[in-house]
Amino acid sequence: MRQFAQAVNRVGTEHGTPLKYQRASVHQWLSGHLPRESTRPLILEALARRLNRPVTYEEAGFPQAPGSHDQPNTVDDLIDLGRQDMDPSRRKLLTAGLYSAALTVPAFAALTSKASAEDQDRLTRPTGRIGMGEVETVRRMTGKIADILDELGGGHARPMAAAFLVNTVAGYLRADASEKVHRDMLSAASDLTYLTGWMAMYERSHGLGQTYFLHALDLARESSDLLTYSRTLRGMSLQASHLRHGRKALEYANSAAEAAPQAGPRLVAFLRGQQAHASAMVGDRSGAITRLKEAETALDRADSRRDAVGGYDQAAFLFHVSHVNYETRSLSASIRSLQDSIRVMSPLERQGRLHAHAVLAQRQYEFGHVEESCASWGHFLDDYEVLSTARGDEHFDKLRSLNFPRVSPVVRNLNERIVDVANLKAA
Known part of the structure; x- marks a missing residue:
């Protein structure tokens, strides 16, 4: 019962509605007491993740969902x-x-x-x-x-x-x-x-x-349209990987690759890069390295034209290299790959650059490179000031929660800027 309550709480936290259910609540549910309507889909999702299949309202003994x-x-x-x-x-x-x-x-x-x-x-x-x-x-x-x-x-x-x-x-x-x-x-x-x-x-x-x-x-x-179907599955794999559902990310990535056997080299690189990241998440380092090599080879064969939607380029490839290094606990290599990715990123990709600088800053902080992390956070704030993005908000919240191990002029300057940007966003 305790594990079930924890599983529901985890789904709630991921959903943005933290919960504090305990085994007594589960006992009430099993005794026939209906959970709150807002909690029912969270319970179904927790059950589905445990069983690895969708669970319906009817199976759980809940009234049908409104509007179905x-x-x-x-x-x-x-x-x-x-x-x-x-x-x-x-x-x-x-x-x-x-x-x-x-x-x-x-x-x-x-x-x-x-x-x-x-x-x-x-x-x-x-x-x-x-x-x-x-x-x-x-x-x-x-x-x-x-x-x-x-x-x-x-x-x-x-x-x-x-x-x-x-x-x-x-x-x-x-x-x-x-x-x-x-x-x-x-x-x-x-x-x-x-x-x-x-x-x-x-x-x-x-x-x-x-x-x-x-x-x-x-x-x-x-x-x-096989290619758009494939590309969408790849996007779903990226979403699953962001939420730390490694096996689901790999399932979607593999399905995406299977759906596009005749894909051009740029899309092949796109798909192999995501397969590499997902493989690393489930502990398959060898498979991840193989997929990265395939992505690099395919990208080398791609022409210079890049799609506006879902395009894949050298910066995206290096970002995948960084993810694989991070998942396999090569933190310093992950940082270097991220820095290389940012260097070749188009100046027009402010959304991607904002995310990359924030990820780099967090990994530098984790590695103990405080001054370098502050500099990367500063680059993040340059873009965050002018972009309207919830992912930027998420990174900014993370920045504000950090406790830097020592105070230096660089740290003080960053803290002052955090206050300025927070006031700007609140205005």
């Missing part, structure tokens, strides 16, 4: 999700959705064979209202939103993405079009939905991010 339905529709559900994400009064409740670490994603081939017959009527459309121009509009807007994410942060970019999904893309998905145009529109919509999920993940709204990712998978499946 049996026949989901990809476009309708996406519109509903986007509308709630656009509404400031609803967004807080929406972002409180629970991340599921026991979610199982079917193989792409199984999904396409199952969906083929039921989607055919909807995919074959008469000549109509939209053409490739509208598809190109969605792709260009996705690129522009990705640029805003890098320059200003997800706090500004995600509401724009949600509004564009609801007000424009949803109409395109329902418009008459040739089969090819409609499939291309589904693929473009999947890219945008994936990016929106990525931003939600970066804003620490992990349940919401996972929901967007699942919609992106549905759209990619309907358009028979």
